[in-house]
Amino acid sequence: MSILAQNADTAASDTDAAHDDVADISTAEAHAGLMLTALGLDVSDPGLIATPGRMVRALREMTTPPQFTPTDFEVTAEPGQLVLVRDIRFVSVCEHHVLPFVGVAHVGYVPRYRILGLSKVARVVHHYARRLQVQERLTRQVADWMSGQLDAAGVGVLISAEHTCMTLRGVGAAGSSTKTSALRGLLLDDVAARAEFMSLATGPA
Numbered sequence: 001m002s003i004l005a006q007n008a009d010t011a012a013s014d015t016d017a018a019h020d021d022v023a024d025i026s027t028a029e030a031h032a033g034l035m036l037t038a039l040g041l042d043v044s045d046p047g048l049i050a051t052p053g054r055m056v057r058a059l060r061e062m063t064t065p066p067q068f069t070p071t072d073f074e075v076t077a078e079p080g081q082l083v084l085v086r087d088i089r090f091v092s093v094c095e096h097h098v099l100p101f102v103g104v105a106h107v108g109y110v111p112r113y114r115i116l117g118l119s120k121v122a123r124v125v126h127h128y129a130r131r132l133q134v135q136e137r138l139t140r141q142v143a144d145w146m147s148g149q150l151d152a153a154g155v156g157v158l159i160s161a162e163h164t165c166m167t168l169r170g171v172g173a174a175g176s177s178t179k180t181s182a183l184r185g186l187l188l189d190d191v192a193a194r195a196e197f198m199s200l201a202t203g204p205a
């Protein structure tokens with residue numbers, strides 16, 4: 001078993017590189033203070049004086065994708081063997097309301113000749129979650145990354161999440177959850193492989 005890819009060229013990235021360059025923290029803090037003031041809140045109150053700064057730091061933390069270097073290995077794969085990492089907890093931020101949505105992702109794939117370090121499966125989820133998102137795109141981006149990185153015979157991603165913009169405000173649908181899936185290759189086309197993925201992802205842990 002040999003490491004095939006472990007260098008910065010293969011690190012997960014997309015448009016994230018621009019993130020640090022464009023952030024202007026002091027301007028963001030000033031605007032956060034102005035927004036709270038415009039909402040009728042007294043930011044000179046001792047309890048609120050540091051709040052604009054905290055708001056900005058918290059929002060930045062939740063919208064800054066963690067980078068990582070994928071580690072994948074050459075294998076003689078068992079034909080049709082499913083690898084599944086399930087119950088990966090994540091926190092993301094709804095791009096409509098800038099409120100958190102939180103849930104779990106189940107990520108499976110059928111290797112062709114390369115497997116991914118297991119921790120990297122969770123890192124992929126966190127990479128695409130920690131930004132302004134919609135659940136459908138998060139699901140698709142994780143599936144596309146797995147497909148592209150591993151040239152897998154099949155990829156399946158299931159996500160179940162609570163959107164606080166609809167459970168804690170607005171319609172107030174407390175207890176609701178949203179499920180999304182993205183299936184590629186064998187896990188889309190082969191009925192038995194798809195059933196195995198669904199049953200291992202959603203059955204008893």
Ligand SMILES: Nc1nc2c(ncn2[C@@H]2O[C@H](COP(=O)(O)OP(=O)(O)OP(=O)(O)O)[C@@H](O)[C@H]2O)c(=O)[nH]1
Nearest residue numbers: 094095096097133134135136163165166169170171
């Ligand atoms: N499809 C999809 N919709 C989402 C997601 N996150 C939030 N939304 C929805 O985005 C929509 C935004 O709709 P708007 O009508 O502009 O927002 P709003 O006036 O605050 O609507 P309410 O939430 O119904 O009060 C809402 O229906 C949200 O539930 C997501 O990940 N996927």
Ligand SMILES: [Zn+2]
Nearest residue numbers: 094096097165
């Ligand atoms: Zn929302």
